[in-house]
Amino acid sequence: MFDLQWLLxxxxxxxxxxxxxxxxxxxxxxxxxxxxxxxxxxxxxxxLFANLLGSDAGDRSHTANLFTWIDAGxxxxxxxxxFDQLSGLxxxxxxxxGTLIHVxxxxxxxxxxxxxxxxSFLNIFVAAMLTxxxxxDYLVLFxxxxxxxxxxxxxxxxxxxxxxxxxxxxxxxxxxxxxxVGMALAIMTMFAQFGTSSIAAVNGAITSASGSVATALGLxxxxxxxxxxxxVPLQSWxxxxxxxxxxxxxxIHAATMVTAGVYLVVRSAGVYDASEAARxxxxxxxxxTLLAGAWIGCTKDDIKKALAxxxxxxxxxxxxxxxxxxxGYAFAIFHLITHGFFKANMFLGAGSVMHGTNDDVNMxxxxxxxxxxxxxxxxxxxxxxxxIGFPGTAGFFSKDKIIEAAFGHSFWVGLGTLIGAGVTAxxxxxxxxxxFFGQKRWLDDVHPHESPRVMxxxxxxxxxxSVLGGALIFGDWIPDWLAPVVGHxxxxxxxxxxxxxxxxAMTLIITAVAACxxxxxxxxxxxxxxxxxxxxxxxxxxxxxxxxxxYGNAINDAVAVRPTMHLTRFLVWLDAKGVDGLVTGMADRLxxxxxxxxxxxxxxxxxxxxxxxxxxxxxxxxxxxxTLA
Amino acid sequence: MxxxxxxxxxxxxxxxVGVLVRRNAIVVFMCIELMLNATNLALVSFSRQHGNLDxxxxxxxxxxxxxxxxxxxxxxxxxxxxxxxxxxxxDASLLKS
Numbered sequence: 093m094f095d096l097q098w099l100l101x102x103x104x105x106x107x108x109x110x111x112x113x114x115x116x117x118x119x120x121x122x123x124x125x126x127x128x129x130x131x132x133x134x135x136x137x138x139x140l141f142a143n144l145l146g147s148d149a150g151d152r153s154h155t156a157n158l159f160t161w162i163d164a165g166x167x168x169x170x171x172x173x174x175f176d177q178l179s180g181l182x183x184x185x186x187x188x189x190g191t192l193i194h195v196x197x198x199x200x201x202x203x204x205x206x207x208x209x210x211x212s213f214l215n216i217f218v219a220a221m222l223t224x225x226x227x228x229d230y231l232v233l234f235x236x237x238x239x240x241x242x243x244x245x246x247x248x249x250x251x252x253x254x255x256x257x258x259x260x261x262x263x264x265x266x267x268x269x270x271x272x273v274g275m276a277l278a279i280m281t282m283f284a285q286f287g288t289s290s291i292a293a294v295n296g297a298i299t300s301a302s303g304s305v306a307t308a309l310g311l312x313x314x315x316x317x318x319x320x321x322x323x324v325p326l327q328s329w330x331x332x333x334x335x336x337x338x339x340x341x342x343x344i345h346a347a348t349m350v351t352a353g354v355y356l357v358v359r360s361a362g363v364y365d366a367s368e369a370a371r372x373x374x375x376x377x378x379x380x381t382l383l384a385g386a387w388i389g390c391t392k393d394d395i396k397k398a399l400a401x402x403x404x405x406x407x408x409x410x411x412x413x414x415x416x417x418x419x420g421y422a423f424a425i426f427h428l429i430t431h432g433f434f435k436a437n438m439f440l441g442a443g444s445v446m447h448g449t450n451d452d453v454n455m456x457x458x459x460x461x462x463x464x465x466x467x468x469x470x471x472x473x474x475x476x477x478x479x480i481g482f483p484g485t486a487g488f489f490s491k492d493k494i495i496e497a498a499f500g501h502s503f504w505v506g507l508g509t510l511i512g513a514g515v516t517a518x519x520x521x522x523x524x525x526x527x528f529f530g531q532k533r534w535l536d537d538v539h540p541h542e543s544p545r546v547m548x549x550x551x552x553x554x555x556x557x558s559v560l561g562g563a564l565i566f567g568d569w570i571p572d573w574l575a576p577v578v579g580h581x582x583x584x585x586x587x588x589x590x591x592x593x594x595x596x597a598m599t600l601i602i603t604a605v606a607a608c609x610x611x612x613x614x615x616x617x618x619x620x621x622x623x624x625x626x627x628x629x630x631x632x633x634x635x636x637x638x639x640x641x642x643y644g645n646a647i648n649d650a651v652a653v654r655p656t657m658h659l660t661r662f663l664v665w666l667d668a669k670g671v672d673g674l675v676t677g678m679a680d681r682l683x684x685x686x687x688x689x690x691x692x693x694x695x696x697x698x699x700x701x702x703x704x705x706x707x708x709x710x711x712x713x714x715x716x717x718x719t720l721a
Numbered sequence: 722m723x724x725x726x727x728x729x730x731x732x733x734x735x736x737x738v739g740v741l742v743r744r745n746a747i748v749v750f751m752c753i754e755l756m757l758n759a760t761n762l763a764l765v766s767f768s769r770q771h772g773n774l775d776x777x778x779x780x781x782x783x784x785x786x787x788x789x790x791x792x793x794x795x796x797x798x799x800x801x802x803x804x805x806x807x808x809x810x811x812d813a814s815l816l817k818s
Contacts (some may be wrong), residue, residue, distance in 0.1 A: 693816070701740050
């Protein structure tokens with residue numbers, strides 16, 4: 093059974109490539125094939141997962157070796173996949189959310205003439221993402237890693253006729269390359285140190301290696317994770333990536349691909365367990381990103397960009413949890429899954445809103461949409477409750493766990509996550525109020541309407557999951573389930589000074605902070621929202637900074653882009669003046685010499701004859717001189 | 722003996738000066754023949770002086786080559802005259818653009 097796990101990947105891949113090759117004839121039914129392929133993977137994934145649930149605790153990791161991929165000297169890589177507790181959860185998340193988004197896209201992309209191509213790219217993405225999570229070797233993982241990068245590039249730039257989309261795709265690709273350098277170096281280091289890049293072997297051998305190797309590996313893998321998961325300092329591409337069609341934002345840039353970095357850190361648990369410094373770096377990156385993302389989310393008027401800021405922030409939570417070590421791995425994955433549900437739900441909800449308002453993304457042109465689109469409002473509301481941590485919803489459990497574990501690690505880290513929770517509640521309330529409440533600020537020719545059922549049914553399913561996803565934690569199911577893969581340790585009790593705070597009090601505090609955020613959002617955005625975005629000069633310095641994404645692009649420009657451009661210009665100059673100058677200069681001098689030498693060639697026979705005689709005379713005189721001397 | 726060589730020298734000089742200064746292709750051609758024959762005279766004279774036949778054999782070769790050269794050269798001059806109505810060597814300078 094588990095030997096056939098490659099089918100999970102092969103079916104969507106074959107469907108994706110087949111649809112590309114098939115051509116126009118497949119336009120009519122291409123989306124159905126693609127959705128069927130994704131559904132197959134989901135159903136098969138469920139079957140495999142059920143098998144896993146039914147088997148003994150010690151027999152839940154199944155590796156299937158397909159073939160030897162590379163066998164060169166000491167370097168040996170098998171194309172092998174592992175279906176275990178961790179990758180099983182991911183398979184369900186990717187194919188489950190993925191299939192819902194396939195269904196939703198049938199409606200969303202209905203009027204796009206390149207819909208078949210869109211579905212083909214979605215399928216390729218699903219296949220690459222499954223390769224990433226099923227891989228049992230870092231090099232195979234890297235294959236999927238690059239595959240999702242490619243799919244992300246193709247889908248961000250799907251509307252390539254828009255310059256902004258083409259530029260955003262290129263930016264995502266280039267920024268991801270920076271992270272990939274880290275990944276590549278990490279794999280090379282593994283091979284140099286351990287002679288293998290197998291995930292199990294590396295994480296097993298790391299304990300006997302020196303601490304600096306573990307730290308180097310941890311930091312390099314973190315660099316790769318930062319690129320893929322849009323963590324500071326490689327965060328700048330995610331907000332631009334919202335140029336892609338909204339289902340892409342939901343599937344790739346919220347629910348699955350951007351969480352690959354968290355998966356990588358958790359999968360490399362052995363490496364991070366061996367290095368305190370690397371774990372601290374992960375925590376710092378996560379904390380900075382979760383606050384920066386929340387800040388940006390507070391200031392954006394573009395609904396998708398506000399959600400993208402929120403995604404950054406939530407992935408920051410997961411990163412931070414992963415950096416806490418065995419106390420946090422399971423909670424990182426737990427939050428990743430619940431976030432996958434509620435964020436995909438909200439992105440698809442945003443897509444539904446845009447669908448009803450002629451693809452307007454500016455929330456200042458919304459307002460009072462709850463009556464016009466009741467289903468979208470209801471499902472979006474469930475996602476909203478989940479993300480702010482309303483008691484009983486999925487986000488309530490997953491975020492609380494992370495904040496508690498963070499407080500257990502250090503008071504200041506915990507305080508950061510607590511503030512983040514308050515700000516999250518504020519910006520999500522702002523988004524809700526501006527979109528669904530208040531007065532109508534619709535543009536003249538906009539007549540909002542509910543989306544077709546093919547779009548609302550996935551919303552309902554995801555809305556339900558946003559609420560019910562929290563059940564995974566009941567009876568400590570998820571930490572116990574993942575313990576054989578990543579280990580588990582109870583986090584330290586939360587204590588302020590000498591007073592140990594009980595869990596119920598922590599929950600109360602977190603909920604109270606979130607409630608403050610909600611209250612602030614309601615008060616500020618209940619009514620009188622301007623229909624136009626206020627000019628930069630009329631807003632506070634904090635808003636301005638958030639709108640400019642905390643000047644991340646300016647920093648990138650100053651640190652990387654401009655020096656590179658200068659270097660390029662210098663090299664071009666060197667090439668033009670130095671190398672070309674040498675070559676063309678030689679040719680020019682040769683030409684000048686020829687010009688000089690052609691002067692005696694008069695074309696007159698008699699001048700040639702004179703030269704001839706003159707030469708002969710010289711020879712004769714020379715001979716005479718030699719003979720007589 | 723020296724008289725023959727002096728005559729040969731005079732003939733050769735007349736020939737070479739003719740080649741250098743005259744423009745008429747026929748005259749230039751005749752001057753070349755004159756130079757060849759001056760050489761022949763010198764060869765034969767030396768042959769006689771040294772008492773072997775090498776010089777005379779060489780003179781025969783020169784005559785044969787000169788005959789062949791006349792055939793080709795005259796044909797070229799005639800065809801140039803036909804196309805250009807001129808046999809001045811200065812006019813035939815088409816290779817110089």
